[in-house]
Amino acid sequence: MTQQHQFDALIVGAGGAGLMAALHASKAANVAVISKLYPTRSHTGTAQGGIAAALANMEEDHWEWHMFDTIKGGDYLVDQDAAEILARDAIDAVIELEHMGLPFDRTPDGRIEQRRFGGHTAEYGKRPVMRACKSADRTGHMILQTLYQNCIKQKVKFFDEFFVVDLIVTDGACQGVVAVEINTGEVHLFHAKATLLASGGFGRMFKVTSNAHSLTGDPVAAVWRRGLPLEDMEFFQFHPTGMYKLGILLSEAARGEGGVFINDKGERFMERYAPTMKDLASRDVCSRCIYLEVKEGRGIGGKDYVYIDIRPETINRYQSGPGGKTVTAEELEKKLPDIIEMMRVYQGVDPITAPVPIQPTAHYAMGGVPTDADGRALADERGTLVPGLFAAGECACVSVHGANRLGTNSLVDLVVFGRRGGRAMAEYVQTAELKPLPADPAGAVVQELERIRRQTGTEKAAKIRAELQEVMMDNVGVFRTGPMIATALAKVRELKERFGRVQIDDKGQRFNTDLLETFELGCLLDLAEATALSALNRTESRGAHSRDDFPKRDDVDWLKHTFVRYTGPASAAPTNGQTAITYKPVTITKFQPQERKY
Amino acid sequence: MKFKVKIKRYNPETEQKPHFETYEVEADPGDRVLDVLHYVKWQQDGTLTLRRSCAHGICGSDAMRINGQNALACKVLVKDVVKEGGLLTVEPLLGLPLVKDLIVDMEPFFEHYRSVMPFLVNNDALPADGRERLQSPEARDRFDKGTWCILCAACTTSCPSFWGNDQYIGPAAIVQAHRFVFDDRDQGAADRLEVLGQQFGVWRCRTAFNCTNACPREIPVTQLIGEVKQALATGKLE
Ligand SMILES: Cc1cc2nc3c(=O)[nH]c(=O)nc-3n(C[C@H](O)[C@H](O)[C@H](O)COP(=O)(O)OP(=O)(O)OC[C@H]3O[C@@H](n4cnc5c(N)ncnc54)[C@H](O)[C@@H]3O)c2cc1C
Ligand code: FES
Numbered sequence A: 001m002t003q004q005h006q007f008d009a010l011i012v013g014a015g016g017a018g019l020m021a022a023l024h025a026s027k028a029a030n031v032a033v034i035s036k037l038y039p040t041r042s043h044t045g046t047a048q049g050g051i052a053a054a055l056a057n058m059e060e061d062h063w064e065w066h067m068f069d070t071i072k073g074g075d076y077l078v079d080q081d082a083a084e085i086l087a088r089d090a091i092d093a094v095i096e097l098e099h100m101g102l103p104f105d106r107t108p109d110g111r112i113e114q115r116r117f118g119g120h121t122a123e124y125g126k127r128p129v130m131r132a133c134k135s136a137d138r139t140g141h142m143i144l145q146t147l148y149q150n151c152i153k154q155k156v157k158f159f160d161e162f163f164v165v166d167l168i169v170t171d172g173a174c175q176g177v178v179a180v181e182i183n184t185g186e187v188h189l190f191h192a193k194a195t196l197l198a199s200g201g202f203g204r205m206f207k208v209t210s211n212a213h214s215l216t217g218d219p220v221a222a223v224w225r226r227g228l229p230l231e232d233m234e235f236f237q238f239h240p241t242g243m244y245k246l247g248i249l250l251s252e253a254a255r256g257e258g259g260v261f262i263n264d265k266g267e268r269f270m271e272r273y274a275p276t277m278k279d280l281a282s283r284d285v286c287s288r289c290i291y292l293e294v295k296e297g298r299g300i301g302g303k304d305y306v307y308i309d310i311r312p313e314t315i316n317r318y319q320s321g322p323g324g325k326t327v328t329a330e331e332l333e334k335k336l337p338d339i340i341e342m343m344r345v346y347q348g349v350d351p352i353t354a355p356v357p358i359q360p361t362a363h364y365a366m367g368g369v370p371t372d373a374d375g376r377a378l379a380d381e382r383g384t385l386v387p388g389l390f391a392a393g394e395c396a397c398v399s400v401h402g403a404n405r406l407g408t409n410s411l412v413d414l415v416v417f418g419r420r421g422g423r424a425m426a427e428y429v430q431t432a433e434l435k436p437l438p439a440d441p442a443g444a445v446v447q448e449l450e451r452i453r454r455q456t457g458t459e460k461a462a463k464i465r466a467e468l469q470e471v472m473m474d475n476v477g478v479f480r481t482g483p484m485i486a487t488a489l490a491k492v493r494e495l496k497e498r499f500g501r502v503q504i505d506d507k508g509q510r511f512n513t514d515l516l517e518t519f520e521l522g523c524l525l526d527l528a529e530a531t532a533l534s535a536l537n538r539t540e541s542r543g544a545h546s547r548d549d550f551p552k553r554d555d556v557d558w559l560k561h562t563f564v565r566y567t568g569p570a571s572a573a574p575t576n577g578q579t580a581i582t583y584k585p586v587t588i589t590k591f592q593p594q595e596r597k598y
Numbered sequence B: 001m002k003f004k005v006k007i008k009r010y011n012p013e014t015e016q017k018p019h020f021e022t023y024e025v026e027a028d029p030g031d032r033v034l035d036v037l038h039y040v041k042w043q044q045d046g047t048l049t050l051r052r053s054c055a056h057g058i059c060g061s062d063a064m065r066i067n068g069q070n071a072l073a074c075k076v077l078v079k080d081v082v083k084e085g086g087l088l089t090v091e092p093l094l095g096l097p098l099v100k101d102l103i104v105d106m107e108p109f110f111e112h113y114r115s116v117m118p119f120l121v122n123n124d125a126l127p128a129d130g131r132e133r134l135q136s137p138e139a140r141d142r143f144d145k146g147t148w149c150i151l152c153a154a155c156t157t158s159c160p161s162f163w164g165n166d167q168y169i170g171p172a173a174i175v176q177a178h179r180f181v182f183d184d185r186d187q188g189a190a191d192r193l194e195v196l197g198q199q200f201g202v203w204r205c206r207t208a209f210n211c212t213n214a215c216p217r218e219i220p221v222t223q224l225i226g227e228v229k230q231a232l233a234t235g236k237l238e
Helices: A016-025 A063-073 A080-100 A139-153 A218-225 A283-295 A312-318 A329-335 A337-347 A409-431 A443-454 A461-475 A482-499 A513-537 B033-044 B107-115 B137-142 B160-164 B170-181 B189-197 B210-214 B221-234
Strands: A002-012 A031-035 A114-122 A127-133 A157-160 A162-170 A173-181 A187-197 A236-243 A260-262 A306-309 A356-365 A376-378 A385-391 A560-566 A579-585 B002-009 B019-026 B063-066 B069-072 B087-091 B098-100
Touching (some): A002 A016, A002 A173, A002 A409, A016 A031, A016 A139, A016 A409, A063 A080, A063 A114, A139 A409, A162 A187, A162 A513, A173 A443, A187 A218, A218 A513, A218 A560, A236 A283, A260 A283, A337 A356, A385 A409, A461 A482, A461 B033, A482 A513, B002 B033, B033 B087, B107 B170, B170 B189, B170 B221, B210 B221
Parallel strands (some): A002 A031, A187 A385
Antiparallel strands (some): A114 A127, A173 A187, A306 A356, A376 A385, B063 B087
């Protein structure tokens, strides 16, 4: 039985981007939000450190500086017109959050308090600046809660625990989505003039990751399966401070408050690599430095990790606290309560009295569904639009993060471009017409779901997933080479083939997470293929994409975005077929590419 | 280490009522109970059904009864709940309708949450300079603890008053109300206190303290409930 619904506009995903879009779109249109998780379970809630905006509440700051930092942080692959919007709009977007009730930390004079963060500087790179607005180390939680609260206030319509499995695309235009109601297993057709994807990241293709189990990028895979392009998939950020082995994130706020990296020799090694910003250099830089320290035998006890040290005595010895001031254990407990607790719980280490083992963790997808600055999805590198399709947040690529995102810039991206996307969509539906659906739009994906349910074979989804995560981590991680990536690509394709023989245990209809997890694995396989293809193709090193065999940035040949796409017939299952890569030039307005030093 | 885990199972499509199933598992002492459940699901029985997402205690998906105590499966370590060769028991939350295995219907919980108007109410004009409303650090601190809530339902489903009558709005909804009632930017206190003062409001709380013990975010839930009772009794917000 297939149920059918009609709306002006749909939003897929209820994290920061989806909820912000919903609040704005539903002011002018009939909107539904569809989410496989209860909205407050979305991964935005785990964001810790802060949201950047040049409010200048603590010290002089300007949106132009923020724009420059964003572009430099992204290793000049950022589209500068979009970065300008991000940095400018950040200011009133943060103010809008405060007006919605967000409990920001406050300065003694009652303004929003700010802290330092990696790569955010004053006067175009001269010194760290306090730009990250925050609520202790629970900023994402507060954003998610506040936006959801306002959705309740505004009576936004939600379909919670509905899993989107396909997009309905007819003659190149998006007409809605197909979703499974998780509790009943029923298939629902959502027919709409416009659909905005806000499904977050897909870090679960890597073994060590800060990403939730649910971050598998299913709607992004649907875009790929429909032959639409994905942009800059080779750029995946590895955050330097993941808890050793677990990958759970320890926010950069730890370093913003003065924490330093220490190697086996007890050395603050970032001083050597980044004399100005030191431990607050951008993430790609810090992750590579950790990797190099480990490679040269200076990992702790010769192993593959180093320490983050936030003991007050260490911070005070190096005078690495904010503004060089001394810090106390009590202040740290107040500013970093959650991450200190997490270190105590999950690693059994008290960071106030001992250094904590860390290693880089797969964190953030800079790439995704290409859009313009109003969230409209692009059909090609020339800027042709996909009628009815929008995207915002981590699943989208505007591109404001280029080759490497700065800390605190994702939360800004969510609210700034979620808002713009929501507004643009509401405007679009005023004049767009609701075209009739094609016959049996759910047919292909229902067939794939039924195949998974009934398939017999010797393969297990958990095993294929573990092999995928391992091969991607080892070969398409912090450092890569052509042969390594080629190994990963071959493996991913082998896994895709084996995916067809996965047998699941749960044959039921209701809450069949066995089935849906397997479907998610198929999505990860497609996105891993897109990532590896793009990484193999880009023969230079830029931002998060570091090729040992091509160690230099090459602006002559590679100052351009990758558009990768599947070119076979539309599919509702993992693709098996031809792919193609094309390029889109980077938009440069104010800042010419320079060598990147911190 | 090796031990057994006994899990309450229920398949609504084939069973009238739940039963227990026991699995032999292997885990590190530092593993999370969630890792153990994944071990069962991924190595032994794919039909085991649970909610989870973040795996580090922030999203609120995996509250359940672990050895009879409400907790997040991703925030309880194996070494703290079971010994080598021992038995670990995992059951769904009590007091909410059972859906399948460890999954309960969260809708009644969210309905209570929505009933306290969990959003900022302020009808004054916004600051003319286009900037943030001002709030002192002390005023911000006043309602801090309530903002930690992740809506996992561990508190509400540990409360004997809620087990006794599920119309009681429960500790989580009161914590959410507290978060706004004591925010000096908010003007909705009177309406919220009216809801809280009703028959199934805050007076159903018998100070059993289960909620405070159950909260994985260490919110002093009973204390916050006490402050709401106080505000109702005296008509003053302090
Ligand atoms: C631990 C951690 C800390 C971070 N800290 C910071 C920080 O301090 N500052 C900062 O700027 N950034 C930070 N980030 C990054 C930032 O939090 C994320 O990039 C951002 O929250 C993503 O938001 P989103 O709205 O795009 O997606 P998410 O919040 O991930 O939401 C995705 C939504 O899509 C839904 N969904 C997904 N697939 C489907 C499907 N198939 N069907 C239906 N619904 C679906 C989910 O249910 C969910 O509601 C952090 C990230 C992590 C992991
Ligand atoms: S899985 Fe998110 S709280 Fe446990």
